[in-house]
Amino acid sequence: MPDTSSPADLPPDAPAPGDPSRREDLLRVFLAQRERMEALVSRRVGCRATAADLVQDLFLRFWRRPAAPVEDLATYLLRSAHNLAIDHMRSEGARTRNEAGLLLEQGEAPPPEAALEAGNDLRHVEAALRSLPERTRHIFLLNRLHGSTYGDIARAMGLSQSAVEKHMMRALGACKASLQDRPATISPGSAKP
Numbered sequence: 001m002p003d004t005s006s007p008a009d010l011p012p013d014a015p016a017p018g019d020p021s022r023r024e025d026l027l028r029v030f031l032a033q034r035e036r037m038e039a040l041v042s043r044r045v046g047c048r049a050t051a052a053d054l055v056q057d058l059f060l061r062f063w064r065r066p067a068a069p070v071e072d073l074a075t076y077l078l079r080s081a082h083n084l085a086i087d088h089m090r091s092e093g094a095r096t097r098n099e100a101g102l103l104l105e106q107g108e109a110p111p112p113e114a115a116l117e118a119g120n121d122l123r124h125v126e127a128a129l130r131s132l133p134e135r136t137r138h139i140f141l142l143n144r145l146h147g148s149t150y151g152d153i154a155r156a157m158g159l160s161q162s163a164v165e166k167h168m169m170r171a172l173g174a175c176k177a178s179l180q181d182r183p184a185t186i187s188p189g190s191a192k193p
Helices: 020-045 048-064 073-106 112-131 134-144 150-157 161-180
Strands: none
Touching: 020 048, 020 073, 048 073, 112 134, 112 161, 134 150, 134 161, 150 161
């Protein structure tokens, strides 16, 4: 995509998009941070080759776009790599859900009772999660949906890892209790009370 920004769109002290000093700075900082970015992305996506590809894509995005005033380019690159890994995991999750839906359409569908019970279980777990304190729910979702480690969550939220573990124990306990306390499902053919 061609660069459509004009010099008037850039801050007065920012170098022009094609400015060699901006590109040299980006290249220098990128090369210095590349291993850290790849390690961070690899932990998140679980594959070194995918991490290397994503970090390379990140470099190309920065290389092609106009200069943006950034105080600490190294930190900005690391944060961008982290966000790119999260976006990748979200898109992979959506793709997996779509593929699973297609397989169900092609294969034999589960019995209606199983689908009904799974739906009931999901509603009970969702209700249990909604009843949790905001911080506990947020920590649970970061870990279980986004794949963040307890250490990553602790650093991001300014907590100790022990505190994150306690929040997770509370969330998992609430989920487990919601499934144990649910009313029994009525099976077909049984008498209604």
